[in-house]
Amino acid sequence: MPTPWTGHRHANAGGRAEAAVGPWLRRNPGTLGVTTKIGHDTTGQDIPLSHENVHDHVRASLDNLGVEVIDLLLYHCDDPVRPVTELAGTLVSLVEAGHVRRVGVSNWRAEHLTSLAHELAERGHALVGSYQFSLAERVQALLEGSLRDDATVLGVVHEHRLLRLGWSSQARGFFARAGTEQVNGRPDPYDTEDNRARRRRCRELAGQLGTRPETVALAWTLHHPGIWPSISPRTTEQIDRSKPDASL
Template identity: 30%
Template structure:
């Protein structure tokens, strides 16, 4: 139930942007998606019904196919709003739907009963028969991996879930999960979500990038725009007071942050593009990255976001951004 593949760009391509970067395959799965995932974080929270509908409509209008949500977002309201929108538009078969379980207040953790109950509830809220990509929203140390993996495999065999991945798992835990999956003879992870952007590189690039390549995992960077800092709208402390999420970017108002924004300004000017577009285009140039997960508060913000996969960056521009953010 995902968009049909049309020569997806290889995940190890040296440059992940350009006019032909239309669809990318999620790891070893047969899911091929537009290289921007729309986050449902704000749906039912800071985005009301009409705003959510407008965002979803514009996302699809601009070529989007991949929507990412969670049972914990707005107490499940995000899933409900996405499900109602899909039912009204009749477009389920053209979309790839990802959701997460493990953090929801009704079914916390990754025990077998919690996973089964959480997935059943998500299916009802999304009004679908199958979840394309299920993420384990937490790493639950109180539940043996074997129990979690067997429960997910059961859901896959029953047709309720197509593929699954990790979220915020360390490189070592991802490796442990793969070994356990092989020993049990069950489905293994095909993707991972991780905090990754120009301002937050070390956590992913130090260990996880190597393991993602070794395990053939598709990577979906979360916080791709660093809480809005990489849009360029926060340049001084005075800018913080004018925006609701300003406090989240305080750690980025440093000399390094200023270097990154200066480099983004320069490359954006050369490409006749926006700072946000260039920040996402840089992410899309990284090995294994399939689709940054991006949240917006209004439909008009999507024009810059969705142009990133079709914004080519030269090696010189990528090097400049690498150095500024090192």
């Protein structure tokens, strides 16, 4: 059961991520679309997704980011003890209040995902699903509770024609690395024979096209209809390597 939540600070970077990009967004209004998640506190623990908590959290995000409206808001977790009708109603109320344009969820299991998609469709809103998605298939969860687009989730996606935000779409740099490495002090969850074979093929194609293997792997995700790949660059160089390549 979710633990009580008493603050407005969010999980990413201990609550510092939104505050870090907020000043830039204020100086460059309308330049970028804004997506953010709610549902975790600064320790990564789930918060109760009550109407009051969610609205408080969204208002804090708007203040931190310095924007008037969030383009896409995602529940970062499920709240299985709360009725899906209530969770759907809270999302719709955020749209009707003008705080967000589109709504979605991250890492929800298929049975709850289909219920929420149905509830929102009944109210005239389309749901976006956010799951880990890349050319490399991981052998273990990247984060506790994180899910991949498995067959049951994809069944819901196709049934309700959901758009998807594919996070970790570059497999945490797997295609940019030459060999085996640890990631955050643990074995690389993508380091399998199948994924190494995919990386070799990406390197071969990249060599033929004069680009980089990680760019080829990202292009693979972009060729899937209804997928918005999400990347996590740490440098401007990594951003440049992730830009679309006309040859792909």
